[in-house]
Amino acid sequence: MYLIKLRNMLLVVLLLAVQVAFGQQLIPVDPKVKTGKLSNGFTYFIRQNQHPENRVVMYLVNKVGSILETDEQLGLAHFMEHMSFNGTTHFPKNELVDYLQKAGVRFGADLNAYTGFEETVYELPIPTDRPGLLDNGIRIMRDWANSALLDPLEIDKERGVILEEKRLKKSVAERLREQYFSVILNGSRYASRLPIGTDEVLKHFKPATLERFYQDWYRPNLQAIIVVGDIDPAHLESVIKKEFSGLKNPVSEKPRPSYSIPLNNKNQFISLTDKEQTSTQIEVLIKQQALKVSTVGDYRQLIMRSLCNQMLKSRCDEIMLRADAPFLQANMGINSFLGGLDAFSLSITARPGALESGFKAAWVEVTRLKQFGFTAPELDRAKKSFLVSMESAWKEQDKTASEKYAKEYVQLFLNNVAAPGIEKEYELTKKALPEITLEEMHQFVLRAIKDVNRDIMIMAPEREKAGLPSQERVDSWIKAIELQKQVAYTEGVTMKDLLIQQPTAGTIVSESFNKEIGFTKITMKNGLTVFLKKTAFKNDEILFTAFGKGGTSVYDIKDYQSAANAANLIPAAGIGNLNSSELQKYLSGKKLQVVPYISYLTQGISGSSGNQDLETALKLTHAYFTEARNDKAIFESIIERSKATIVNRGSDPNSVFQDSSLALIYANHPRMGGPTLHKLLQIDNDRAYTIFKERFSDAANFTFIFVGSIDTVTIRPLLEKYLGSLPATNAREQFKDRGIVPVTGRLSKNIYKGREQKATVNLLFSGAYSYGLEENVQMAALKEVLQIRIMERLREAESGVYSPQVTITGTKYPKAVYQCQITFGCAPENVDKLISSALDEIKRLKNDGPSQIDVDKWKAEFRRTLETQRQTNIYWLSKVSTYLQNDLSLTSSDFNNAIVDKITPQTVREAANLYFNDKNYIRLTLLPEKENH
Numbered sequence: 049m050y051l052i053k054l055r056n057m058l059l060v061v062l063l064l065a066v067q068v069a070f071g072q073q074l075i076p077v078d079p080k081v082k083t084g085k086l087s088n089g090f091t092y093f094i095r096q097n098q099h100p101e102n103r104v105v106m107y108l109v110n111k112v113g114s115i116l117e118t119d120e121q122l123g124l125a126h127f128m129e130h131m132s133f134n135g136t137t138h139f140p141k142n143e144l145v146d147y148l149q150k151a152g153v154r155f156g157a158d159l160n161a162y163t164g165f166e167e168t169v170y171e172l173p174i175p176t177d178r179p180g181l182l183d184n185g186i187r188i189m190r191d192w193a194n195s196a197l198l199d200p201l202e203i204d205k206e207r208g209v210i211l212e213e214k215r216l217k218k219s220v221a222e223r224l225r226e227q228y229f230s231v232i233l234n235g236s237r238y239a240s241r242l243p244i245g246t247d248e249v250l251k252h253f254k255p256a257t258l259e260r261f262y263q264d265w266y267r268p269n270l271q272a273i274i275v276v277g278d279i280d281p282a283h284l285e286s287v288i289k290k291e292f293s294g295l296k297n298p299v300s301e302k303p304r305p306s307y308s309i310p311l312n313n314k315n316q317f318i319s320l321t322d323k324e325q326t327s328t329q330i331e332v333l334i335k336q337q338a339l340k341v342s343t344v345g346d347y348r349q350l351i352m353r354s355l356c357n358q359m360l361k362s363r364c365d366e367i368m369l370r371a372d373a374p375f376l377q378a379n380m381g382i383n384s385f386l387g388g389l390d391a392f393s394l395s396i397t398a399r400p401g402a403l404e405s406g407f408k409a410a411w412v413e414v415t416r417l418k419q420f421g422f423t424a425p426e427l428d429r430a431k432k433s434f435l436v437s438m439e440s441a442w443k444e445q446d447k448t449a450s451e452k453y454a455k456e457y458v459q460l461f462l463n464n465v466a467a468p469g470i471e472k473e474y475e476l477t478k479k480a481l482p483e484i485t486l487e488e489m490h491q492f493v494l495r496a497i498k499d500v501n502r503d504i505m506i507m508a509p510e511r512e513k514a515g516l517p518s519q520e521r522v523d524s525w526i527k528a529i530e531l532q533k534q535v536a537y538t539e540g541v542t543m544k545d546l547l548i549q550q551p552t553a554g555t556i557v558s559e560s561f562n563k564e565i566g567f568t569k570i571t572m573k574n575g576l577t578v579f580l581k582k583t584a585f586k587n588d589e590i591l592f593t594a595f596g597k598g599g600t601s602v603y604d605i606k607d608y609q610s611a612a613n614a615a616n617l618i619p620a621a622g623i624g625n626l627n628s629s630e631l632q633k634y635l636s637g638k639k640l641q642v643v644p645y646i647s648y649l650t651q652g653i654s655g656s657s658g659n660q661d662l663e664t665a666l667k668l669t670h671a672y673f674t675e676a677r678n679d680k681a682i683f684e685s686i687i688e689r690s691k692a693t694i695v696n697r698g699s700d701p702n703s704v705f706q707d708s709s710l711a712l713i714y715a716n717h718p719r720m721g722g723p724t725l726h727k728l729l730q731i732d733n734d735r736a737y738t739i740f741k742e743r744f745s746d747a748a749n750f751t752f753i754f755v756g757s758i759d760t761v762t763i764r765p766l767l768e769k770y771l772g773s774l775p776a777t778n779a780r781e782q783f784k785d786r787g788i789v790p791v792t793g794r795l796s797k798n799i800y801k802g803r804e805q806k807a808t809v810n811l812l813f814s815g816a817y818s819y820g821l822e823e824n825v826q827m828a829a830l831k832e833v834l835q836i837r838i839m840e841r842l843r844e845a846e847s848g849v850y851s852p853q854v855t856i857t858g859t860k861y862p863k864a865v866y867q868c869q870i871t872f873g874c875a876p877e878n879v880d881k882l883i884s885s886a887l888d889e890i891k892r893l894k895n896d897g898p899s900q901i902d903v904d905k906w907k908a909e910f911r912r913t914l915e916t917q918r919q920t921n922i923y924w925l926s927k928v929s930t931y932l933q934n935d936l937s938l939t940s941s942d943f944n945n946a947i948v949d950k951i952t953p954q955t956v957r958e959a960a961n962l963y964f965n966d967k968n969y970i971r972l973t974l975l976p977e978k979e980n981h
């Protein structure tokens with residue numbers, strides 16, 4: 049017996065040793081990515097990937113961020129990022145942006161960059177089917193790495209742009225962050241190195257200071273290029289070696305210091321108020337050393353964190369679904385923080401006057417977790433959901449976007465985060481999930497939720513300052529709750545099916561196939577119409593949408609608020625046999641989403657699923673049509689929470705500007721404008737329930753569109769069962785015109801709200817519109833040409849704005865109208881000058897038309913964007929839905945691409961004169977508050 053026990057003990061020890069050794073194995077880099085390091089230390093990652101086709105995405109990654117700045121260089125890491133677009137050896141001044149726009153690459157949307165504390169990353173997605181463009185893309189990366197010109201004139205012009213970018217960030221959130229950052233960052237260097245910098249440095253630094261930063265830190269042993277796309281890796285490797293091998297590190301290079309946030313092993317507290325803060329929030333951060341993911345054991349811990357976060361979210365969601373939810377919002381999770389730290393966070397938005405009860409309710413859940421951990425059903429659901437997510441990624445590995453791979457390699461280079469590829473991750477997941485136990489998850493929670501290194505922040509409206517608790521008071525709440533013996537978390541188990549009544553299948557009465565666009569049209573006996581398009585863009589993705597005419601427009605104003613809110617209120621009670629909590633559990637581990645909506649002119653469904661869960665998605669769709677639930681307690685809870693969010697809405701400048709603008713533009717139309725307490729009180733629960741059922745009572749009024757990895761054989765009986773069985777009245781209801789159009793004439797209004805010295809400008813032109821494909825494409829050309837003009841004038845020439853936006857929209861129903869808007873933020877003292885400049889560009893466009901170059905830029909961007917979009921399911925779903933809802937013919941496989949050839953400088957000039965008329969012009973400006981206003 050002794051020998052048997054000894055042998056068993058040795059076996060256990062041996063197994064533990066094997067598990068430890070396995071856990072310490074380094075995770076290899078995905079063999080499908082070609083990696084290397086040049087003799088100068090420059091690193092490269094190259095991967096062939098054909099999704100999307102004829103495209104490549106390139107990143108230049110620099111281990112250079114604001115944390116490296118001296119006190120004289122605050123903001124210059126970010127400034128350097130800007131200057132890389134303002135002149136390099138091969139592309140002086142703005143020639144880089146100009147060259148790429150001609151190739152169809154959009155500045156901001158495609159061509160972009162960002163600067164963080166630790167890194168500066170440049171992104172360049174370009175086509176690969178144009179000779180020379182790929183090699184020039186590598187040359188651009190080479191210039192960004194070490195060949196910026198840093199022209200003093202360009203530097204001075206860019207100061208204004210960055211100061212305007214900084215101005216846009218000014219808000220109540222920034223003011224509060226400036227006060228609490230030093231606390232939660234433990235007084236570390238990070239607190240004084242925000243990437244945007246300081247006004248003093250940005251206004252007055254000398255070009256030599258920026259040059260010194262550039263020469264010190266933009267060097268090959270801190271840089272990497274990442275290239276993923278439809279390319280030949282061997283060719284790219286040779287080009288990269290040729291271009292980047294000549295880069296030199298400084299002779300006397302500065303060592304690249306590593307900074308971190310020290311754990312001070314104490315608890316901290318800060319309470320802040322601000323006049324513009326709209327809610328009372330309390331946040332708890334418990335900081336800990338960051339999880340570094342480089343070994344098999346690390347990856348297992350990463351899986352456990354994901355499982356933990358799923359279960360924490362589910363518990364918070366379940367509380368929020370209750371009629372007696374003790375707070376407006378709550379979130380818990382364990383995530384990356386900053387400076388080598390992770391953090392467990394608990395964030396609560398309290399009901400007005402109920403901070404104490406809300407926090408205590410949340411901390412009871414935290415304490416319950418510490419005392420009991422999770423339950424077996426919770427862990428099983430989380431494992432199932434995680435595995436479904438991983439399986440989905442595994443199934444799509446040959447259809448994964450190049451950008452996703454590229455971002456993985458960015459983190460591999462910057463933070464040594466393992467990037468083994470989905471095959472290896474799926475393998476590790478399948479091994480780890482069954483072995484993860486409840487006790488392990490409990491210990492994981494206990495390690496994360498400690499009693500030290502805890503920061504508590506309270507942020508509240510200024511008028512609530514006197515009633516806010518002290519640190520001692522909050523600590524006493526925590527202590528009292530943790531001394532209590534909590535009751536273990538339990539949940540009801542239901543075996544009920546989703547549907548109360550199983551449907552009797554309908555039948556298909558007609559079917560036709562449109563070869564030109566690859567759509568099958570099916571008509572059901574109940575009058576419902578279905579369009580199907582099978583694609584190969586994804587291996588396991590089906591997107592669908594449905595619409596029927598009517599919407600809120602068919603209801604008089606007394607019922608409008610009930611109608612407008614019905615699709616949010618009624619589904620909150622659950623559906624069919626299941627309440628909201630039961631429905632959440634029922635859908636756990638399934639890849640699907642189904643959301644009903646009721647808009648101005650239509651009502652319908654938006655949804656998605658994997659192939660395996662399509663039947664469940666259709667079953668849920670059927671339930672929304674036939675088995676809505678009415679729960680007055682849930683309704684009253686939502687209304688009470690909504691009241692709390694509206695109370696302080698008038699303190700937020702952006703909300704005031706938005707609400708005031710809608711009221712002015714639509715002449716106080718009762719169906720427009722922001723939320724108010726008066727509108728909220730007009731919502732009636734029973735009326736909303738009735739309206740919801742009415743909107744989905746006539747299947748004959750609905751058109752469904754399905755796009756994706758459809759099995760055209762197996763989907764038909766599902767459509768017959770769940771859609772063909774829907775009730776139909778054959779009323780063929782139409783929407784009504786309620787006169788929601790912008791006011792005519794000229795209007796100018798200044799709205800004064802907010803303490804920050806910044807302004808927001810909105811210029812609006814509107815009028816009657818001849819809706820059609822050619823008109824819509826012409827509008828798109830006009831929009832882009834004016835966007836280029838406004839950007840060049842207001843940003844590049846006058847340095848007065850950061851990101852001006854031009855938007856032009858046209859609608860057909862209920863009345864064909866267009867709206868052209870120009871919006872930008874700026875200094876209050878520059879409002880009139882910049883508006884004058886914008887209107888001058890419109891005048892020049894009307895008089896002279898655009899240059900052929902600008903039109904050609906738009907054509908290139910339009911075609912290149914369309915090429916990529918047409919390789920996605922969402923494009924076809926959106927396009928066909930738009931065409932059908934606007935009664936356009938589905939006959940052209942080219943859709944509006946062919947119309948592009950008809951666009952000329954003259955047609956754009958004519959459009960500018962037609963749409964930018966002076967008859968209907970509205971100027972709205974948000975300005976900081978002044979006395980006597």
